[in-house]
Amino acid sequence: MKKFVIASSNEHKIAEFKKMLSPFNIKVVPYKEILKDDFEIEETGTTFAENAKLKAETIAEKTKLPTFADDSGLCIKALNDEPGLFSARYAEDLGGYENAFEKLNERLNGKDSEAYFICTIALTIPNETTHIFEGRCNGFIVFPARGKTGFGYDPIFVPNGMGRTFAEISEEEKNSISHRAFAMEKLVKFLEDEEKKKESELKSKPKSTSKKEMVEEQISTPEPQKEEEVKKESKPKKKPVTQTNPMEEFIDVDVKLDSDENN
Ligand code: ITT
Numbered sequence: 001m002k003k004f005v006i007a008s009s010n011e012h013k014i015a016e017f018k019k020m021l022s023p024f025n026i027k028v029v030p031y032k033e034i035l036k037d038d039f040e041i042e043e044t045g046t047t048f049a050e051n052a053k054l055k056a057e058t059i060a061e062k063t064k065l066p067t068f069a070d071d072s073g074l075c076i077k078a079l080n081d082e083p084g085l086f087s088a089r090y091a092e093d094l095g096g097y098e099n100a101f102e103k104l105n106e107r108l109n110g111k112d113s114e115a116y117f118i119c120t121i122a123l124t125i126p127n128e129t130t131h132i133f134e135g136r137c138n139g140f141i142v143f144p145a146r147g148k149t150g151f152g153y154d155p156i157f158v159p160n161g162m163g164r165t166f167a168e169i170s171e172e173e174k175n176s177i178s179h180r181a182f183a184m185e186k187l188v189k190f191l192e193d194e195e196k197k198k199e200s201e202l203k204s205k206p207k208s209t210s211k212k213e214m215v216e217e218q219i220s221t222p223e224p225q226k227e228e229e230v231k232k233e234s235k236p237k238k239k240p241v242t243q244t245n246p247m248e249e250f251i252d253v254d255v256k257l258d259s260d261e262n263n
Contacts (some may be wrong), residue, residue, distance in 0.1 A: 002191075003027045004032060004123075007041065007059035010088075011182070012151035012177075017070070018045045020175050020184050031059045031067070037051065043198035048131050049087060052122035060124040066087025068187070072119040072179060076104065076141060078111040086119075087153065098145075101156050105143045113141035115157065119179040121187055131190060150174060 004021075006028050018028045032038070041058050045051035048071040073087035083090035083100075086151040097124030117137045125129045138160050145155035147167025154166035159177055166174055175181050191227055 001025050001027055001067075003029055005029050005031050005059060005063050005067040007031050007055040007067050008041065009099060011069055011150075013072075016175060016178075016180055017172065017184070019166065021076065021142050021188075024188055026188075031063065034063050034065070035059075043071070045071070046085075048118060048120035049122070049134075051085070051131065053124075053130050056122040056124040058127050064126050066123070066125045068121055068123040070119055070183070074115060074117055074157065076113070076115040078113070079104075079107060088116060091152070092153075097152060097155075100187050101155075102141065104141065104156070108141065108143075115141050117153075117157065117179040119183040122181045123187055123190075131187075133183045133186040133190065135179045135186065136181065136185070137177060137179040145172070159195050201203060243247045 002025065004026060006014055006017055008017075008030065009032065013185075014028065014030050016160045017036065031239045034159050041055050043051045043054065045054050046061070051071035052069045055071065059069070060067040061080055075081035075084045075085045089138050091097045094100045094103055106107050121135075139158050139162070140160075141156050142165060143156065143166070145167070146168075147155050147165045149169065149171060150167045154174075157166050158164065159166065162169065162177075166178070189193075
């Protein structure tokens with residue numbers, strides 16, 4: 001079982017990620033379960049990727065564990081992609097989602113309601129590069145709001161080809177077509193590719209050819225000792241200290257990130 005810390009305080013997002021990643025044997029641990037000090041990460045970025053990176057890197061720095069974060073939002077084309085990056089704050093400032101729906105209805109005033117949800121995930125492995133994965137779900141906005149499942153803007157968003165809002169479909173259905181699911185799919189593929197790369201590197205590695213390995217071999221096979229020398233060794237040898245890596249279960253996949261194509 002691999003474990004990743006999630007740098008999010010949004011319980012709905014955390015629940016979606018947990019469900020999406022469990023079939024891949026990946027456990028998602030909210031950062032608040034690990035870090036005792038209660039603090040919020042200020043989202044000062046100007047893009048979804050910047051904010052996701054900021055969240056993942058801040059928590060990875062504090063926990064020293066592989067961490068991912070999602071920055072997401074609803075973009076309405078006729079409103080210059082608003083509320084977009086400020087989706088959470090837009091609803092907060094208006095006193096909740098019901099008020100935000102009302103405001104958006106007023107602003108759209110019957111205009112074309114083409115929209116999309118976007119999700120950008122940043123994955124940070126401590127001391128390595130941060131990788132970015134993006135997913136989108138295209139659809140349109142409907143009023144009045146419909147449905148009870150999901151969260152946030154789900155009751156006013158109808159994904160293309162669905163006919164029902166994100167809040168009218170099951171969690172499983174949403175998790176198979178959502179912006180978050182598409183971004184997560186890319187992340188999982190990346191992990192699988194890294195694992196395959198690592199396996200084939202191990203297989204193709206020639207046995208004991210490098211200088212380093214020859215030296216190591218010499219160190220591990222010392223000259224046989226003379227009988228007298230063996231007798232002189234009266235002191236018992238110290239027990240070898242076996243070191244365990246506290247991060248082992250978190251880095252079950254030893255992700256080697258030496259390039260960042262998505263950045
Ligand atoms: P964290 O930063 O702690 O993860 P947050 O909710 O503040 O939580 P964001 O800054 O990424 O996260 O804001 C995302 C907002 O976009 C979210 O609060 C909703 O308003 C909206 N949103 C994103 N994905 C959504 C989804 O699947 N369904 C409905 N609304 C969504």
